[in-house]
Amino acid sequence: MANKCVSCNNCGHVGWSKNRGNFLITLVLAFLFLIPAVIYEIWRRMGLGVCESCGSDAVVPSSQCLSNKPSDAGELAILLVIGIIGGSVFMVLYAMADGAIDAFKGRNDPPPQLSQRDLEKRCFYDGMSHYQNKNEYPILKDGKTLAMDKIQLDCKGSTTGKYVVK
Ligand SMILES: [Zn+2]
Secondary structure, three states: OOEEEEEEEEOOOOOOOOOOOOOHHHHHHHHHOOHHHHHHHHHOOOOEEEEOOHHHHHOEEEOOOOOOOOOOOHHHOOOOOOOHHHHHHHHHHHHHHHHHHHHHHHHHHOOOOOOHHHHHHHHHHHHHHHHHHOOOOOOOOOOOOEEHHHHHHHHOOOOOOOOOOO
């Protein structure tokens, strides 16, 4: 964490170190890409920081600081606000992208096509419940025809998957 009492080897200034880099760069990064902004801000706060007078990083720890340690609460508050705004923007974008992908998929995928076999199978199950409901299963009311045989015949070449008595 920067913000330490340091003595500068470059200009001889003794004082509280500043974060490296520039807070404005963090702001610009935050508006463009959130993750690099976070990484940049962490890098800014690592180490001893730089001399508040000349900006040099040739500083060594010191205990000679007379003034009170300055606070960077203002920067942190701005970052918090940006983080919240950035987070909600990200979520909105994500939801929009998700919706767009779904719409895109929906437009391009044709509705699932049932094969002839599937249609005949559906028709067959439909026919079974048809005759079960009519109490004509497994033998039809003529007393000799197997319901399954009748269904199989009626369902041959079915185009709807629904059982229709022929
Ligand atoms: Zn200096």
